[in-house]
Every structure is written in C-alpha cells, then in structure tokens.
Amino acid sequence: MYSVEWQKRGLPHAHILVWFIDKIRPEEIDSIISAEIPDPSTDQLLFDIVTTNMIHGPCGTLNSSSPCMADGKCTKNFPKDFTNDTVTNVDGYPIYRRRNPENGGQSFIKNIINTDIDIDNRWVVPYSPLLSKTYNAHINVEFCSSVKSIKYICKYVHKGSDMAVFRVENTNVNAPPVNKNDEITLYQIGRYISSNEAAWRIFGFPIHERDPAVVQLAIHLENGQRVFFTNETAIDRAINPPKTSLHF
Known part of the structure; x- marks a missing residue:
C-alpha cells in the first residue's frame, strides 16, 4: 500500500507499507535494515550513498537552526543512543544496532556551517542497503514489530x-x-x-x-462458527484454537 504526497517545496515522496507473508525474525533485521555507516573499505558505493542521503542533521547543540528543532529539542529524537545489538518489542519499532567507533562503528567528517563535525552512527536514519544502492536516494526503511503500530501507520499513509x-x-x-x-x-x-x-x-x-484492494477478514461472531473435533482432540482444540486473520 502506498500514497504519494508533496512537501512544501513541491518535492514528491511516497509512503509505502509492505506486508510480508513470512515473518521477519529478530536475528534477521540487521541483514535487511541498517542504522550504521558502512565500512568504506568494503563498500565505498554504499558508504557514499548513506553519508550523502541518510544522515540526519546534525542538529541540537551542533546546529540549533536545523529545521527539525522545536523548543530546543530534535523532533525526530536525534542523536540516538549507541547499542551493540538490535532490540525488538519496544513501542512497536526495533531499536537498531548503532555501534560506537570504539566498538567497530564507522564515522566520517561532515562540514556544517564551515565547521568540521565528526558524524557517527547516532545520526544515521535507518535504511535498506539494497534499496539505497538501487535508487541512490533518501529511503527511510523501518520494521514494524508490533500490531499496535499498524493503526498509526495506516492513518499516516492516508493522512491526506x-x-x-x-x-x-x-x-x-x-x-x-x-x-x-x-x-x-x-x-x-x-x-x-x-x-x-x-x-x-x-x-x-x-x-x-493497494494490492490486493480488498482483504477478507475472518470475523467470527459468538456461537456463529463451526468447530470440528473428536473425543481425542477436544481438549487440544479448546486450548489451541485455529488461527484466523484476526488472531495475533
């Protein structure tokens, strides 16, 4: 599902929501989404793309005039904290791995208002290496790890x-x-x-x-569905009912 909208300067961008048939396991997130600066010695192309398109700000005390600033704070909650491992089940979105330079993380120098600033993984917007190298553009990719976030995402995609x-x-x-x-x-x-x-x-x-345009949901009314069981399977069916499209 996607929708195209325009920023104040007239630049179009799209919000895209993708459902996967097979669930993404927590240990697979780092291979799909990254919030770290690539190693230029192993992938110079991805390093150039990420450092050009996927760096937030910097803002805060480094640049108080950044458009993301409001009441002295970054509205996008940058810079993020360093973390050695990706953590899931936090407010519907993972906390992505962001290693510090002393623990294997990368950094580079960026000139902001005629000042050289050391940029590390705390300023990286989460991205997909595959999509970034394919389109060479700013593409923020997030993994929704909780059903609680679906309502907000769908409303955001269609906010008008x-x-x-x-x-x-x-x-x-x-x-x-x-x-x-x-x-x-x-x-x-x-x-x-x-x-x-x-x-x-x-x-x-x-x-x-949206594809498919209509999704059929299996809504069961009280005493309105059939359950097949035998004497041997009655207890198991009661404890482990069949999953439906509304079962999470």
Whole structure:
C-alpha cells in the first residue's frame, strides 16, 4: 500500500507499507535494515550513498537552526543512543544496532556551517542497503514489530493533503449569514496543492494504490462458527484454537 504526497517545496515522496507473508525474525533485521555507516573499505558505493542521503542533521547543540528543532529539542529524537545489538518489542519499532567507533562503528567528517563535525552512527536514519544502492536516494526503511503500530501507520499513509485553514468574513451586520458548518467548502478553500501536485493530477499519475484492494477478514461472531473435533482432540482444540486473520 502506498500514497504519494508533496512537501512544501513541491518535492514528491511516497509512503509505502509492505506486508510480508513470512515473518521477519529478530536475528534477521540487521541483514535487511541498517542504522550504521558502512565500512568504506568494503563498500565505498554504499558508504557514499548513506553519508550523502541518510544522515540526519546534525542538529541540537551542533546546529540549533536545523529545521527539525522545536523548543530546543530534535523532533525526530536525534542523536540516538549507541547499542551493540538490535532490540525488538519496544513501542512497536526495533531499536537498531548503532555501534560506537570504539566498538567497530564507522564515522566520517561532515562540514556544517564551515565547521568540521565528526558524524557517527547516532545520526544515521535507518535504511535498506539494497534499496539505497538501487535508487541512490533518501529511503527511510523501518520494521514494524508490533500490531499496535499498524493503526498509526495506516492513518499516516492516508493522512491526506496539507491544509491551510483560513476564513474571511464580512463584519457588516447587514451581510448574509455564513454557514460555518459547510465542511465541503472549508475543505476546498483550505486544501494546499502545489504546482507539481497539480501537474501530477492533471496527467493522471497514480496517487495511491493497494494490492490486493480488498482483504477478507475472518470475523467470527459468538456461537456463529463451526468447530470440528473428536473425543481425542477436544481438549487440544479448546486450548489451541485455529488461527484466523484476526488472531495475533
């Protein structure tokens, strides 16, 4: 499932949600998603791509004017903490491995406002080495390890266009009344569409898609499903009921 949206400068980007048939085991995450700077001696191409596209900021005390700063703090919670191993089951998302330079992690020098800053794994945005080397672009990849995060992700993917809500009213007492509950009119006058998005829609390019479009969920009502068992399997069926699409 994906949707395409536009930033304020008109740059398009996509939010993509992928379900896997086979579950990803915790020990497999590091081979799919990385939050570390690659070793340039073994993969110079990936090192160049990551250091160019997948480094956050830096912000905070190193750059207080960074656009991610709000009330003196980074809204993306950077820099992250160092950790030697990937940890799952934390707020629906893993804590990715970020080794410090003394423990095998890489670092490089980045010039920020005419100042050379040592960048380490604490500033790396999680990425997929395969996708990064394929597209050579900023592609943030995250692993959703909890069903509790699915609702938020689906809402975020379909959060809709940016809004600029405003109203101009006539203060003349003799003016006709304004219907303040006209949601259709408020939506039309407040929707923010850049010229790039307008051209995208005029040419009929896809905005969103889901495949399959409809997913059938096995919803069982009370006393409304059949259970087959024998005298030998009755206890096992009661303790271990068959899994359905709504069973986690």
